[in-house]
Amino acid sequence: MFERIREKLEILADAAKYDVSCSSSGSNRKNHNKGLGDAEGSGICHTYTEDGRCVSLLKILLTNHCIYDCAFCVSRKSNDVKRAAFTVDEVVSLTMNFYRRNYIEGLFLSSGIFKNGDYTMERLLNIVKKLRTEERFNGYIHLKTIPGASAELLQEAGLYVDRMSINLEMPTELGLKLLAPDKSHEDVKAPLGLIKDKIQQLNNEKALIKSTPKFVPAGQSTQMVIGATPESDKEIMHTADHYYRKFNLKRVYYSGYIPISNDNRLPIIGSQPPLIRENRLYQTDWLMRFYGFNITEILNDANPNLDADIDPKLSWALRNLDQFPVDVNTADYKQILRVPGIGVTSALKIVQSRKFGRLYENQLKKIGIAFNRARHFIRYADSPLQLKEFEGGHIKNLILSESTSKYSKQATNQLSLF
Template sequence: MNFDRIKEKLEILADAAKYDVSCSSSGVKKTNKNKGLGDSSGMGICHSYTEDGRCVSLLKILLTNYCIYDCAYCVSRLSNDIKRAAFTVQEVVDLTINFYRRNYIEGLFLSSGIFKDADYTMERLVLIAKKLRTEHNFNGYIHLKSIPGASDELMQEAGLYADRLSINLELPTESGLKLLAPDKNREDMIKPMEFVKNGIIQYKDERKIIRSTPKFAPAGQSTQVIVGATNETDLQIIKTADSFYKGFNLKRVYYSGYVPIVSNDTRLPGLESKVPMVRENRLYQADWLMRFYGFKAHEILDDTMPFLDLEVDPKLGWALRNQHLFPVNIQTADYAMILRIPGIGVKSAWKIVQARKFSVLNAEHLKKIGVSYNKAKYFIVCGHDYSELKYLNSSHLKEVILSKTTSKYQEHYNQQLKLF
């Protein structure tokens, strides 16, 4: 094995994989000093989180950054003048096993540019997972990117060897896809997603009868959309996510802010049009409201307000638009309504429902439970302190909350400065 060449490929293909945010990524670099045990260059290592909250380290790479498509927004597009590389199937298998044995990683996140055609590429991704499982008895986490247009037979195999499958929607709307990636069509993306959804349901049903039935994509499937490459509103993005959650039982939708590139392509936003990080954050918060807080897409945004407020989180934004529903009595309100109070999370809401059986809750109780009381106090009746409710029907409630929050953080910042 030519280690210098493998290292060069790893640098190129790990860097190209960073644009896929379908697993959370944070690099780490630790150099071996004083003859210590092992080191980590950080190349290709990302951190993802399991459903039960555990952090796992994954080798995150592309099989290749060669691609037959010329999607305007993609760094690996056919017309882009970049350094190209491709791993062989065996090279990816060996890298995964060697990284795993050195305790650098606990699994593999594998995607790829499309070379030749969809089946040719998907076949190699599946073969890597199959070799790891059957030849090396690898029980670590495997996340495979499904290739749009891949056959049902290959998707069937992929689901049997991978823990999670995902296929990128690329852009939130079909019109956006036709504009920037005219060689692709949404149907090629939807067909594998439909197959995986049905496969998960079928295998789960069969396992209820025959326990030896293998698991099929046990960690489910996810997708990713690019935000800001085309002019879709946050409302359109949220509606798209909501429809795919409902239609395909997705585990996650990931939102990736478009990174402007030097290009003469007039279809793309200019270099000054970088999507602010806070917009990504607000979309994830809105997504969280739909998945865990019982909100519908039309409650978060509508035609009169198609973009999320970047100054406040979506739940606070909803509360400010629906002040007539507040204040909420913490002692008597149902769980669903408590979930909608700004500053109260899923765990805190459950604790409130349990704790109020034994006591009349006051501000100190809520703080100990984990409620963000400085935000919640404007919307609740709690104990005998109603002083903050005087602001509730004010048109300036948003400014009141922001000023109080800002001053709180400024005070904390000033205290930290005194320590130095």
């Protein structure tokens, strides 16, 4: 029996690795009545929480059987792979045993779809319900929503989990129809809208009712596969922006396509996913959510794709030199935040520090900004030059050459240790 469970775990944990929608929880589910675990402040999946802690979870599929034949998916029904399925009790037992041994801090549970959406979703619901009510497990639970599942099952599941997510799969409906003709973005919008409305309803009731049930306290997320279809970065990020605004998502994840079949509908891109592009998309996502950028400022008809050589913030600045230099001693927080090399924390420090006097170069370096990059776009108390003396192309080449020199020096220093 033990060997069979171990074999299932190897198969279904390996199949789950393609889902990258893992993050810190943001949940506030506390431990009450001597239960086991506490999700408050915890995250998942060997990632980092907002306070810098690295955390982990048991990340598995309930089954890798699936009625769909999505060309990009390793669990598609036409793929010749070993199939397995856990029972409800097996998942509950694994989670509790791993947690008691301090291997994990929570559970990330997804599944292929066997029979239909309701049949699969009902089993996922039974797992999380049993963990919460019978095992009194208070650790973090992230549950993948099954497309086509009934509203009643989704709403009940939301009472027991911290985060729910459903994969958008492809950035556009056209791309989805090409690689997964049985699926539709409408199947994703329905559950996202349902969960969003329920969260909002309970938040509104808090003003009138002393105690309301916890319902998906860590919110919702989604995931898109990048590089399997020919969408531009503009199309990808405009889709993400739309879903952020319409469904109040906590995160959109961008998963670089990994070649897993010889289907002629799929591109030939070698054995590695497009990691640089994936990274640039995440940086753009960050600019939208934390830096006050509108997506049309970064990606538009004139600039439909991100620059692989430089990050999107620097790329935007070089295209908009008329907005620089920014005087760090007088500019407001939002202007300072747009300077390449200055992050959210550094911008706040600058605004706070200048209350005690004008800021000089040595002070800016101590604050922690990337000074070699930022110096081309700012004015400070002892600025040697004005930005207008440089052209955008010259600044870009200068920054790239400085970066290359810096990394070469670091590599040389590391080699000298041996």
